[in-house]
Amino acid sequence: MRISFDCHVHTLRSACGEDITDEWLFQQARTRDLCFAVTDHTMHLYYEPEIAWAMYREDAIELFEARKAVGRERVVRYMEDLRAGGCPNLLVGVELDVLPDGQFMFPDDLRGQLDICLGAVHVLPSAEARGQQPAVEAEQRQQTLWLMEYGVDVLAHPFRTMLSSGYTVSDDLVTWTVEQAAEHGVALEVNSHKRYRDHDLLMVRRCDELGVRLACGSDAHNTREFGVFDYQRQVFCEAGLSDGRLAELLFTPEMCGTYR
Ligand SMILES: [Zn+2]
Numbered sequence: 001m002r003i004s005f006d007c008h009v010h011t012l013r014s015a016c017g018e019d020i021t022d023e024w025l026f027q028q029a030r031t032r033d034l035c036f037a038v039t040d041h042t043m044h045l046y047y048e049p050e051i052a053w054a055m056y057r058e059d060a061i062e063l064f065e066a067r068k069a070v071g072r073e074r075v076v077r078y079m080e081d082l083r084a085g086g087c088p089n090l091l092v093g094v095e096l097d098v099l100p101d102g103q104f105m106f107p108d109d110l111r112g113q114l115d116i117c118l119g120a121v122h123v124l125p126s127a128e129a130r131g132q133q134p135a136v137e138a139e140q141r142q143q144t145l146w147l148m149e150y151g152v153d154v155l156a157h158p159f160r161t162m163l164s165s166g167y168t169v170s171d172d173l174v175t176w177t178v179e180q181a182a183e184h185g186v187a188l189e190v191n192s193h194k195r196y197r198d199h200d201l202l203m204v205r206r207c208d209e210l211g212v213r214l215a216c217g218s219d220a221h222n223t224r225e226f227g228v229f230d231y232q233r234q235v236f237c238e239a240g241l242s243d244g245r246l247a248e249l250l251f252t253p254e255m256c257g258t259y260r
C-alpha cells in the first residue's frame, strides 16, 4: 500500500527542528510524488526562541497573553512564506497547542486560512508537577476534547505526552479517544518520530472497528525522517488491516478543513 500524504512536518521555525528549510521543502514538493503538510508548533510562533518552551512554565498563559498581537503577525508571515513556494502539494498547517486554561494558540480569525490543523496535547501541568495518575488522565481527556471541539483535522501523537512522562495509558483511555474521534470526525495519527507501538496497534484496531480515519505523520524534525512511513506500514500490517481496508481508512488531503 502506497502512503502518499505526510500530514506532519516541522521546519526550523519549531525550536526542536533540525535542518528543514522552506527552500528544501519547495524542492521536495516539486520533485517528489508526495503531498505533505508543514505543521510548525504554534507555541513557537508565539514564544520567541529565548523562551521557546514557555508552555512548560507556570507563567505560560501570561506570556502568551502578552504576545497575542506579535504572534498573530508571525502566523501571518509563516503562512505567506510557505504559500510563496506556489506548491499545490505543500499544505500550510500548524500543530496547534492548547493552554491549560483552554485557550488555543492561534488567532481565531485566521483559522479558515489553514489547509490543515493538527492538534496536540504537549503539556499536562499535573504531569509536570509529578501528580497522581487520575489528575494527569483527567487533563489529558480535557485537552483532547478541547482540541476535537475546536475542529482539528488530526489529533497528533494522541498519547505521547502521558507516556513520555512515565504515566500509564490504559486500554480504556485509548478506546475513549477513538470513540471521541469518531464522534467529532477527527483523524488519529500514527506518528513515527517517537514510537509507542503497543498503543498504536490498539488504536489502529479500534479505528478499524469504528471507521475512524488514520493519518500518517512522520513528524519530521530533519530531512531523514521526511516522508518515511516504514513504521506506519508495519503497524497497519500487524494490526491486520488489508490494503483495501487501509485505503478506506487513510486520511487524505481532500478531507482537510471540513470544520473550518
Ligand atoms: Zn507534537
Ligand SMILES: [Zn+2]
Pocket (backbone or CB within 6 Å): 008, 010, 095, 219
Ligand atoms: Zn510535531
